[in-house]
Amino acid sequence: MKGLQTEALTIRFGGLTAVDGVDFSLTPGEIVGIIGPNGAGKTTLINLLAGIYAPTSGRVVFDGEDITAVPAHRRAALGIGRTFQLIHPLEDLTLVENVMTGFLFAGRRSLRAAREAAAALCRDLGLGGLNRSTGELNILETKKMEIAKALAVEPSVLFLDEVMAGLNSTETLDVIRMVREIAAHRNLGIGVVEHVMGVIKELTERVVVLDGGRLIAAGPYSEVSQDPRVVSAYLGGSV
Numbered sequence: 506m507k508g509l510q511t512e513a514l515t516i517r518f519g520g521l522t523a524v525d526g527v528d529f530s531l532t533p534g535e536i537v538g539i540i541g542p543n544g545a546g547k548t549t550l551i552n553l554l555a556g557i558y559a560p561t562s563g564r565v566v567f568d569g570e571d572i573t574a575v576p577a578h579r580r581a582a583l584g585i586g587r588t589f590q591l592i593h594p595l596e597d598l599t600l601v602e603n604v605m606t607g608f609l610f611a612g613r614r615s616l617r618a619a620r621e622a623a624a625a626l627c628r629d630l631g632l633g634g635l636n637r638s639t640g641e642l643n644i645l646e647t648k649k650m651e652i653a654k655a656l657a658v659e660p661s662v663l664f665l666d667e668v669m670a671g672l673n674s675t676e677t678l679d680v681i682r683m684v685r686e687i688a689a690h691r692n693l694g695i696g697v698v699e700h701v702m703g704v705i706k707e708l709t710e711r712v713v714v715l716d717g718g719r720l721i722a723a724g725p726y727s728e729v730s731q732d733p734r735v736v737s738a739y740l741g742g743s744v
């Protein structure tokens with residue numbers, strides 16, 4: 506089966522089970538929301554999928570192959586892309602050089618070819634001024650650079666970890682449009698972690714809800730947002 510699946514994926518940090526028996530799937534072309542309160546395990550799930558962490562138990566399967574033991578750089582080369590919740594641009598590098606790191610991490614290109622591919626990708630995404638230092642970028646450009654870096658591994662599944670955080674509503678709409686276009690034109694499966702439920706409603710066909718590491722609900726946002734467990738764990742009275 507195409508795309509990414511997990512089976513009873515679990516990771517413990519000492520006494521804390523950060524991800525607890527999670528069955529998750531993402532197939533090419535769909536946009537899935539991953540929501541839940543702070544500390545629910547959303548970023549940890551992405552780290553398990555990207556190979557940053559090895560699970561305590563459970564499996565990660567990609568395009569039908571068990572990749573549970575495959576390291577992060579090889580998963581990137583296989584086509585699993587992600588952004589980072591905490592952005593640390595490489596400040597000594599320019600915009601285009603930051604995007605190049607994505608191409609180089611997946612290990613597919615020479616330095617020169619990576620530079621050309623990074624420049625083309627930035628142009629595609631409407632990012633200009635390629636030789637600017639990252640300090641000269643505004644927040645929207647910085648977010649787009651992070652998405653470009655993630656796309657540089659030429660993923661078939663992509664995880665966006667709170668990329669809209671810190672953007673105003675106009676900028677958020679701009680990124681929503683960009684994510685939709687990416688999903689449609691590149692036939693990507695996209696997993697979106699966001700705390701702004703307007704974004705989740707607008708962008709996703711279905712959501713999974715994590716709470717205390719467990720997957721407590723799954724389905725279209727319109728249904729899940731009515732689920733009493735979800736309301737009490739996360740949405741409070743605000744639905």
Ligand SMILES: Nc1ncnc2c1ncn2[C@@H]1O[C@H](COP(=O)(O)OP(=O)(O)OP(=O)(O)O)[C@@H](O)[C@H]1O
Pocket residue numbers: 518521523541542543544545546547548549550590
């Ligand atoms: N490397 C680690 N070592 C120990 N504990 C960790 C580690 N990474 C995450 N945790 C813990 O696992 C739990 C889940 O954290 P995680 O960052 O996945 O939450 P999250 O859902 O992404 O939250 P947020 O919405 O605040 O980003 C938290 O209790 C966190 O402190």
Ligand SMILES: [Mg+2]
Pocket residue numbers: 547548549590666
């Ligand atoms: Mg997080």
